[in-house]
Amino acid sequence: MELTKQEQAMLDGKEGYAVRKSMEILVALGEIFGAKSLIDVGSVQVAGVSYHNLGDAGLEFLDSLAADGKVKVLTTLNPAGMDLENWQQLGISPEFAEKQNLVIDAFQRMGILVSCTCTPYLIGNLPLYGEHVAWSESSAVTFANSVLGARTNREGGPSALAAAFVGKTPNYGLHLDENRVPDVHVQVNTELSKLSDWGALGYAVGKKAENKIPYITGIKTADLDSLKSFCASVVTYGAKPLFYVKGVTPGAEAQKQPAQTVTIESADIKNAYDNINDQVSDIDFVCVGCPHCSIKEIQQIADLIKGKKVARGTELWVATSRTAKQLSDKRGYTAIIEEAGGKFACDTCMAVAPLKGRFKALATTSAKGCFYSRQNLMKTKMGSMKECVDAAVTGKWNN
Amino acid sequence: MEQLKGRIIYKGKAEGEALVTSMPISFYGGVDPNTGVVLEKGHELQGQSIKGKILVFPQGKGSTVGSYTLYRMKKNQTAPAAMINKETETIVAVGAIISEIPFVDKIDITKIKTGDKVKVEDDTISLL
Numbered sequence: 001m002e003l004t005k006q007e008q009a010m011l012d013g014k015e016g017y018a019v020r021k022s023m024e025i026l027v028a029l030g031e032i033f034g035a036k037s038l039i040d041v042g043s044v045q046v047a048g049v050s051y052h053n054l055g056d057a058g059l060e061f062l063d064s065l066a067a068d069g070k071v072k073v074l075t076t077l078n079p080a081g082m083d084l085e086n087w088q089q090l091g092i093s094p095e096f097a098e099k100q101n102l103v104i105d106a107f108q109r110m111g112i113l114v115s116c117t118c119t120p121y122l123i124g125n126l127p128l129y130g131e132h133v134a135w136s137e138s139s140a141v142t143f144a145n146s147v148l149g150a151r152t153n154r155e156g157g158p159s160a161l162a163a164a165f166v167g168k169t170p171n172y173g174l175h176l177d178e179n180r181v182p183d184v185h186v187q188v189n190t191e192l193s194k195l196s197d198w199g200a201l202g203y204a205v206g207k208k209a210e211n212k213i214p215y216i217t218g219i220k221t222a223d224l225d226s227l228k229s230f231c232a233s234v235v236t237y238g239a240k241p242l243f244y245v246k247g248v249t250p251g252a253e254a255q256k257q258p259a260q261t262v263t264i265e266s267a268d269i270k271n272a273y274d275n276i277n278d279q280v281s282d283i284d285f286v287c288v289g290c291p292h293c294s295i296k297e298i299q300q301i302a303d304l305i306k307g308k309k310v311a312r313g314t315e316l317w318v319a320t321s322r323t324a325k326q327l328s329d330k331r332g333y334t335a336i337i338e339e340a341g342g343k344f345a346c347d348t349c350m351a352v353a354p355l356k357g358r359f360k361a362l363a364t365t366s367a368k369g370c371f372y373s374r375q376n377l378m379k380t381k382m383g384s385m386k387e388c389v390d391a392a393v394t395g396k397w398n399n
Numbered sequence: 400m401e402q403l404k405g406r407i408i409y410k411g412k413a414e415g416e417a418l419v420t421s422m423p424i425s426f427y428g429g430v431d432p433n434t435g436v437v438l439e440k441g442h443e444l445q446g447q448s449i450k451g452k453i454l455v456f457p458q459g460k461g462s463t464v465g466s467y468t469l470y471r472m473k474k475n476q477t478a479p480a481a482m483i484n485k486e487t488e489t490i491v492a493v494g495a496i497i498s499e500i501p502f503v504d505k506i507d508i509t510k511i512k513t514g515d516k517v518k519v520e521d522d523t524i525s526l527l
Contacts, residue, residue: 024496028408032492032504053464055432057471061497136463156463158493375428 001030001170002037010166018069018110022162029159030170038168039132039175042150043074045120046112046164047136048157050081050352051100059099062106065161072167075112076120078137079292079319079349080104084116090317090345096354112164116347117321119228119292121148124323129250132175134163138241139232139291139368145242147227149250151175154241174242180251182215182244184208185258189218190266194384198226199367200272201264202233208262210238215258216245228291233367276370278361278379281399285359285378286310286392287350288385289319290369295327297385301342302333304389310341311395315359317345342392350376363391403506403524405483408492410521411501413481417515418452419508420444425461426468426494435477453517454479455508459491469494481519483508 003011011023026038048054054062081100082092092100104114115123118137127133127150135141136155144150153173155163163169173179186205192198205214214234222230222245235241244252288301301318310316318337320328325346328334334344345353350362351372361379364370365388370380381397391397420443424430429439435450450472459465469491472478482495484504495502501519511517516527 021497025493028492028496029489031406032408032487032489048464048467053427054467055471057432057474058467060474061467061470154463156466156489156493158466158497159489 001027001035003027007038016068018065018067018165021065022165025159025162026166026168026170030172033170033172035170035172037171038166039171040167041073041134041163041169042127042131043076043125043133044071044160044164045076045078045125045135045137045140046107046157046160047078049078049103049107049116051096051103052081052352052354054103059103059106062103065165066106066109069110069165071111071164073164074125075164076115076117076123076125077107077112078116079118079352080116080347081353082348083345084347086344086346089343091358092354115321115323117292117323118349119294119321122294122324123321132169134160134169136160138235139228142231142235142241142243143228145174146231146244146249180213180242182213182255182258183260184212184214185261186214186216186264187218187261188216188264190264190269192226195225195229196365196367196382196384197269198230199233199365199382200269200276202230203237203272203276203367204264204268206234206237206239208264211240213240214243215252215255216243217257219245219248222248225294225297228294229366232291236368236371272367273382276367276380276382278381280361280379280381281397283361283363283381283391283395283397284314285361286314286363286388287317287319287369288365288388289345290349290351290364290366292349293318293320293324295324298324298328298333299331300385301389302336304386305340305342305393306336308340308393310392314392314395316342316392317350318342319345319349322346363388363397401510401526403510405503405506405522405524407522408487408502408504409495409500411481411499412520413453413501414518415451415453415480417455417511417513417517418444418447418449419455419511419513421457423458423460424456426459426465426490427462429461430468430472432468432471432475432477435472449479450477452479453481453483453519455483455511457485457508458488461490463490465490466494466497469500470498473498473500483511483519483524
């Protein structure tokens with residue numbers, strides 16, 4: 001890989017330890033994947049924030065970078081292992097909270113916005129069409145590539161941090177036109193009627209287009225929340241973090257429809273639900289917001305739960321960004337949801353909070369949420385926002 | 400003495416006993432960072448410790464958090480002395496760089512057997 005004089009100086013340690021380590025990472029990745037040079041990035045999204053995943057060694061590594069490292073571009077942060085303000089009410093131990101706060105403090109010192117959300121595009125980190133960025137968090141990477149038409153590889157925590165300290169990323173993979181060509185046509189022959197159908201579609205497409213870029217036809221309408229859900233699901237269940245939807249996402253018209261065609265029928269959607277859903281009727285955990293709830297989704301929850309009460313022995317969590325919660329506070333949705341016994345889980349989510357052993361059965365709108373909750377030993381049920389709120393109120397899944 | 404040449408991912412020297420598998424390794428969830436023992440159900444190395452070994456495997460897999468697991472292992476002194484891959488990917492490459500574990504790839508790993516005495520010196524693997 002060819003480096004400019006300034007890049008070589010960074011690799012030689014002229015800007016300190018954090019920048020040198022970052023350059024070592026970027027150059028190694030560039031060499032592995034055959035990049036010819038580094039390119040400037042407009043923003044970075046850093047994952048690997050939960051102390052649950054990092055442990056003391058990860059914290060030590062972040063501390064060593066924070067000692068002399070400052071980010072060079074707009075950098076936002078993925079969810080942490082807890083709500084940074086309201087952790088006690090969500091049952092997080094003081095020991096965990098202390099360590100998690102040290103992690104957040106290290107990111108603060110690096111100059112990162114501690115946004116703690118998987119939806120950076122909803123809180124001010126919104127790349128333009130064609131803009132190069134370096135994001136981690138697979139659902140956000142897929143949203144940036146597909147819905148926004150920006151360009152990013154699926155970074156890990158350290159490689160995203162490296163890009164932030166240098167302001168560049170190696171030019172390979174999804175940064176290049178030739179690697180953004182769709183390789184399978186997915187024809188959808190069924191109607192999608194509720195939010196969770198998009199998660200089920202993501203499951204079906206992910207399985208049929210494993211490690212491929214799907215070019216999807218047959219979708220008439222979509223909105224922010226449905227695409228956000230689809231992005232999280234399709235990449236979790238196996239596709240590359242880029243897709244095109246004809247007539248919906250940018251760039252689709254410029255691509256040729258691939259010759260190889262697979263179809264999605266109503267039976268495929270049903271099969272996705274059958275695979276994601278376990279046999280269980282008692283629900284002790286309802287969690288909505290994977291990816292983090294938009295303000296519109298919070299409004300839907302408030303409308304559905306107004307005047308009702310969450311069942312004894314069941315918890316309802318609304319996972320969202322602090323920014324969306326502030327809008328919800330002003331609008332009165334927060335008061336309605338909390339009066340019903342629901343809890344807000346800002347800054348965190350069901351995939352990264354230390355939840356193993358705390359709950360037996362989850363109800364959610366999210367296919368990705370189900371995937372990660374199985375690691376936390378929960379049975380899972382996926383359904384519409386209304387089905388989830390009903391489960392919170394009755395403590396039962398109504399099959 | 401047979402020598403194999405590969406591509407340096409992280410430069411360094413190490414000597415030790417080879418532990419070889421033909422299966423990819425997931426460090427996050429698949430290896431206990433406190434003991435170095437492979438946990439993954441059904442893995443060829445399940446129950447074996449990779450601590451201090453010259454760990455030979457095709458490539459990494461699984462969550463990108465695996466890079467931090469390698470760093471934890473280095474700090475806990477349970478990390479391999481060096482790693483050799485057939486063709487590496489991002490997770491293990493980044494893990495080796497931040498943990499400063501000598502790491503070479505583009506090696507025909509079928510030439511190395513568990514128990515072999517191996518020396519890694521930058522891009523050169525010597526079977527002693």
